[in-house]
Each structure stands twice: as structure tokens, then as C-alpha cells.
Amino acid sequence: MNDDTVPRRPELVCPAGTPASLRTAVDAGADAVYCGLQNETNARNFPGLNFSPVELQKSVAYAHARGAKVLLAVNTFPPAGKFQLWKDAIDVAVACAVDAIIVADMGVAAYASRNFPQLRLHLSVQAGASSPEAIRFHCEEFGVRRVVLPRILTVAEIADIHRQIPREIEAFVFGNIGMMAEGRCSLTNYVTGISTNMDGVCSPAADVRFEEEADGALTSRLGPFVIDRYACGESGGYPTICKGRYACSAQAEPYYAFEEPRSLNLSALLPELMRAGVTALKIEGRQRSRAYVKEVVGAFRRAVDDIMAGREAALANLIALTEGHKETQGAFRSKSWR
Numbered sequence: 364m365n366d367d368t369v370p371r372r373p374e375l376v377c378p379a380g381t382p383a384s385l386r387t388a389v390d391a392g393a394d395a396v397y398c399g400l401q402n403e404t405n406a407r408n409f410p411g412l413n414f415s416p417v418e419l420q421k422s423v424a425y426a427h428a429r430g431a432k433v434l435l436a437v438n439t440f441p442p443a444g445k446f447q448l449w450k451d452a453i454d455v456a457v458a459c460a461v462d463a464i465i466v467a468d469m470g471v472a473a474y475a476s477r478n479f480p481q482l483r484l485h486l487s488v489q490a491g492a493s494s495p496e497a498i499r500f501h502c503e504e505f506g507v508r509r510v511v512l513p514r515i516l517t518v519a520e521i522a523d524i525h526r527q528i529p530r531e532i533e534a535f536v537f538g539n540i541g542m543m544a545e546g547r548c549s550l551t552n553y554v555t556g557i558s559t560n561m562d563g564v565c566s567p568a569a570d571v572r573f574e575e576e577a578d579g580a581l582t583s584r585l586g587p588f589v590i591d592r593y594a595c596g597e598s599g600g601y602p603t604i605c606k607g608r609y610a611c612s613a614q615a616e617p618y619y620a621f622e623e624p625r626s627l628n629l630s631a632l633l634p635e636l637m638r639a640g641v642t643a644l645k646i647e648g649r650q651r652s653r654a655y656v657k658e659v660v661g662a663f664r665r666a667v668d669d670i671m672a673g674r675e676a677a678l679a680n681l682i683a684l685t686e687g688h689k690e691t692q693g694a695f696r697s698k699s700w701r
Contacts, residue, residue: 371637373644375394375643375646375660376394376396376533376645377391377393377397377656377660378396378397378646378648378651378656379422379649380412380413380650380651381413382422385425385426386422388660389426390657391656392660393664395643396432397433399435399437399438400413400416400419400452402452404437404438404439404449404563405437405439407436408563409650412650419455420458420460423459433462435459435461435465436465437452437456437465437466438466439467439468439489439561439563441468441470449474453474453479457479463482464484466485466486466490466505467487467489467490469501472501476504484505484507485507485533486501487545488535489545491547494524495527495528502528502530508530509642510532511645512532514540516694517694522638526640531642531643532642533642534644535645536628536630536644536645536663537626537663538647539648540625540627540691548565548605551564554586554587554588555585555586570586572585573599580592584602591607591617598688600687606619606624606686607621623687624686624687624689625685625686625690625691627690627691628685628692629693630662633666634670651684661679662679662681
């Protein structure tokens with residue numbers, strides 16, 4: 364392995380929910396962009412997002428012409444009887460000449476590695492592979508070249524994994540963070556019948572309701588369940604069960620039972636992550652606007668370039684773009700659970 368004390372230039376991997384966002388990310392300095400097709404094969408299967416095969420092909424050409432890579436997320440789990448859709452997604456990825464696919468399901472990984480051995484595979488965070496043993500299994504069986512690590516690891520744990528595995532490491536540095544183990548959340552499925560892991564939808568828009576109360580407060584519901592209640596003038600968040608406020612008889616005020624809405628921001632830890640062996644820095648946000656993509660990608664592009672040039676990184680204030688206008692370093696510095 365490389366000397367961990369000498370940081371290598373990491374790849375900046377950025378979100379692209381639409382072709383327009385992809386162009387914005389590339390123009391803002393992304394080394395690679397990740398996106399999904401317009402179906403349940405990717406974990407952001409929302410109306411108005413994602414790419415048709417034709418759009419993907421044109422977007423790959425746009426990125427490649429500017430020196431950027433395109434990674435296609437095929438990172439959900441096929442239910443019984445529907446595997447052909449995931450096969451088709453792999454076939455489309457190859458036809459469009461994407462640089463890698465991001466996979467979670469072992470059957471999908473096996474299909475891709477067997478039929479397209481030249482296709483680069485990245486292991487999605489949805490696979491939940493957080494131990495060296497699990498990562499090595501995927502590398503040995505399917506030829507995985509890079510693993511996207513869960514957001515529950517400390518920098519020290521990332522460095523330890525880097526020393527034990529023969530593959531590249533990708534870590535999230537900005538965006539959504541939750542307390543659920545990626546690829547293992549069934550809360551939305553319990554409430555709506557739509558699975559985050561198989562259908563690619565958390566809190567599907569068709570089940571979301573916002574209702575104004577007589578006192579001016581705003582109540583948010585997911586299906587039949589009240590997720591939160593916002594006072595008049597208080598900003599309301601998107602209703603997900605794991606970030607809702609709930610009332611109970613033992614507590615006078617509603618409280619965040621699982622996790623309060625806030626975003627991961629590891630910009631201050633970039634040098635430590637690079638020394639720990641992180642090959643790629645990942646920004647979350649395929650559901651976010653082009654303005655978000657432009658500002659966040661640009662800020663991290665400048666920060667990485669400063670560090671590699673031996674300068675102190677001028678970190679932009681991104682608090683306005685965080686969920687709930689709150690940010691955290693999560694478990695990356697130390698483990699602290701509610």
C-alpha cells in the first residue's frame with residue numbers, strides 16, 4: 364500500500380440528479396459524477412430525477428469531453444421476479460460507456476462481472492460492507508475496485524480498513540446523514556409499502572402531506588402518521604420517519620426520537636481523510652438543486668486543490684445549504700450516539 368503519511372490527490376465524486384445538474388457538477392470541477400436511471404434500480408427513484416438511456420449517453424459524452432468520469436448507481440436490491448430490470452441497467456451502462464457502476468446486490472455484481480469483466484465495479488454504501496472481511500469478499504468474488512464506506516466509521520477505522528484491503532476507498536464528506544444502516548432501513552416500507560432498498564424511494568412524494576393548522580402551525584404526515592409539527596414561521600423539513608419529532612406521555616415537548624435533521628460536513632477533516640487513504644471524496648445530493656451542486660462542488664474543489672498545493676484550505680461556509688441549517692461531523696471524529 365501507499366505511504367499513509369503522503370496524501371494522494373483524491374477524486375471528487377459529485378451528485379447529478381438530472382442532466383443539467385451533471386453539466387453543472389462537471390463545470391464546477393467534479394472529477395466524477397454519479398447518477399441513476401429513471402427506475403427503481405437506483406436509490407433515488409423520485410419523479411423528475413434521473414436519466415433516460417439517451418440522456419445518459421449524451422451526458423457521458425459531455426463529461427468525457429471535459430475530463431470527468433460518470434458513475435452509474437445500480438444500487439438497489441432486485442425483488443424476486445424483477446431481476447431483468449437490473450440486468451438491463453447494466454447493459455445500458457455498458458452501451459453508454461460509463462466509467463463504473465455502483466452496485467449493492469451480489470446478484471447484480473455477479474451478472475456485471477461475469478458478462479462484462481472489463482466494467483469497473485464500485486461497491487455501494489447500500490451493500491453495508493463496513494468490515495475488511497466483507498469488503499474482501501466482494502473484491503475477490505466480483506472484482507470490485509472501490510468500496511463506498513458507511514457514514515458510521517471514524518477516521519481511525521477508515522485508516523485501519525485501508526491497511527487491510529487491496530482496493531480504493533470512497534467516503535462521504537457532505538450531505539445527508541442518518542442513523543440507519545445503509546441498505547437496511549425498513550421504516551418507509553413499514554409505513555407506505557414502498558421500500559427504500561428495493562424501490563429506491565424513501566418517503567415517496569405521493570404519501571407526503573403538509574396540513575396547515577388553525578393556529579398557523581404546519582403538520583407534516585407520511586401516510587397516516589404525523590412526522591412533525593412546525594410552529595408558525597419555523598422552517599419545515601422533508602418528512603422522513605427517522606428525522607421526525609414525536610410526542611409521548613413521558614415527555615412534554617416533542618423530541619427527535621432517532622436523529623434531528625442536519626447535514627454531514629467533513630471539510631475540516633479533509634487532510635485527515637486523505638492521509639487515512641481515502642481515494643475519493645463523495646458529496647451527497649442528487650435531489651438537490653443545481654445551485655446547491657455548483658456551490659458545494661466548487662467549495663470542495665477549491666479546498667482539495669489548496670491542500671494538494673500545500674496551502675491551508677479556505678473552507679467555504681456551507682451552513683445555508685445544510686439540512687435544518689445544522690451540520691455535524693457525525694461519527695467520523697468520535698462515536699457519540701443518542
